[in-house]
Amino acid sequence: MGLRLAIGVALGVAALAATPARAQATLSPEEARTLEYGKEVFKTKATCQYCHKWDASGDQGYGGNALSLRKTQLTPEQMAEVVKCGRPGTGMPYHDRFAYTDKRCYGMTRDDLGKDMPPAGNEFLQAREIDAVVKYLFAKAVGRGASTYEECVGFWGSDTRECEPMRDAK
């Protein structure tokens, strides 16, 4: 419990300035490509959306009680650490293949964590993938209010009925 509290405090503090999403127009081609790459990790490769929902607003159910990333107070660095290391004591999985084999995550190993060891993600991610998914989330989700129809079409494309309820609700 003390351990979990300590990690929680470490993750929860800071976040001094919310990082406002930069306008699409100012993105270099490379930055835009990184966001697409990060979206692919979020949507398909690591399937973050299974638990956090497509708009990263958090969800319940079989994926557990997953937090809203739209409302998160984490800094990009902290979010990258959570993706890499998971959240001990919760269902948030780690995505660094070598997490807890040494002290790279919160200074702890699998033995230190014991029962609080988080599960492994469906896929492990390389550093550049973690960097991209965090950039994607800060560009498209963090600090934003409720998701919009336009965001939905941006995520799923227009060849599905997925976003119709949001359009109809407008």
Place this chain on the structure above:
Amino acid sequence: MRKVSLVAILSSLLVATALTPARAGDMTFERALSADKEPQNWLLHHGNFAGHRFSALNEINADNVKNLRLVYSVALGGFESGGRYKFGNLEGTPIVEDGVIYVTDGWGSVYAIDGTNGRRGGIKWKMDPGTDRAWAGDVACCGVNNRGVALWKDKVISVTLDGRLIATNKATGEMVWERKVADPALGETLTMAPLVVRDIAIVGAAGGEFGIRGYVDGTDLNTGKQVWRTFTIPGAGEPGNDTWKDGKERWKHGGGSVWETATYDADSDTFYQGVGNAGPDWDPEYRPGDNKWAASVLALSPSDGKIKWGYQYTPNDPYDFDEISEHPLVNAKINGEDRKLVVHAARNGFFYALDRVNGSFVAGKQYVDELNWTPGLDPKTGRPLAYDPGKDVQVYAPGSHSMRGSAASHTCPSHFGGKNWEPTAYNPQLGVLYIPSIEGCNALETVEQKDFVDQGGTIKPRERFSGGGQKTTTRLYGSLKAVDPATGEIKAALRLDYPNYSGALATGGNLVFLGHADGEFTAYDAKTLKPAWSFNVGTGINAPAVSFAVNGKQYIAVLAGSRQSPFVVGLAPELKNTSTASMLFVFAL
């Protein structure tokens, strides 16, 4: 001239009862009723209407199974991502007729595979229904699933995740018609193999985690039109509606999904449909009352969908003890009396035997290793002993489930079961039922459920409606248990390394076949449960096997390669690098 006379002769042989006449080789109700007389074929989802998953073929037996070998495999599709999922699952039971094997992938494509030459499975045709993957995959609770097809006359009947029932020409693979049954706009999906009784296809909607009101639905296959729909959650004025005591009409989003194929008794013209959990899953305070007919079995008439009786396993279920799985029909002598039973290895960890004529409780017994939610069942009624008829919101064994404001639970068996959807198999020659199960415990955390928009709240259709979440941090395992279906007495038990999500096949060769998450496909001795043969297919298995014969030679077929549960693989480091595939494997001596 010759052509005309042939047609005339054929026509005279037919009983013209329907718009589409049956032709030689067509699937008829008579053949379905006596599926056991065609052991060379696997004509029905559960092998026979009684749900036995038993093949009388005995060329492959306990003595020679060590010589069983892979004779061919077929690569399938269904890898496409969609909605919350990276690719489709493979949970289907193949249907086999005259050496042609009909299978589905998770996105609902149907494959007709020609297995007649015994050394190569050629895909005769593939019917891709063009499922809207994002639309349907975003409201599939647990994966992109399709559990197989049914045969009817000269058609193959199947479903799609996005809610359609489809009739396909068996010879050509051409889609003949489709009917929208379930609506993903409401969080409804279709994943089960249809049950066809006479000319009616019976399916039900999944979506118990998305605030649906569950139902069973009958389609007239001659017209492609609905003939009836029976909601599993009774509406205002219907019997059982008074078990929803919230006073806010929450039965309208009360769950009770249906996603596995029922069993059918022709003697009484009744089908036995397992019904899923109440919604929201883990906030029972949201829905005071017993919440009928969630977590129940219903006995229904296939002609009109009328409910004959119901039996509820876990009233006011706070666990997600969804009881959709199969309800085999077994006859047994109990206290000198011949009894017609419907039995069920429940997700709540108990085995039940009910009188299938009137739904009365006959026997119940714990079959899982660990069970902490009730000290047992009432020997007369089968009600959980921890059930308090004076309470609208049940508090079963304290700490075994979560409540608003309480800590995470320690729930045994875990909310996965017991036994989940993966089917049992029954060997009628030995009188033994084989239960493949999930053993171990996990944690549930209640979050107070918000109301739906149509009831003054904020939850929109297609949003999760689960009243909390689950947490599985301790590794689960599995078991195979051989049980006397009249009493639930365990005659033999075997511990498995992995929770079982594939289901069993029993054969006349005194074998039980079972696939595993690590790719092992194993034959067990039906009496001792000792492994008699095993082959590793190199990818996880989440589907039950079937047996059939071509030219007198027995084959065993199984689908393999499904996306594995993150709650299995995430806690089993040795499985971490297993890749998903999409394969049919066929074995013979």
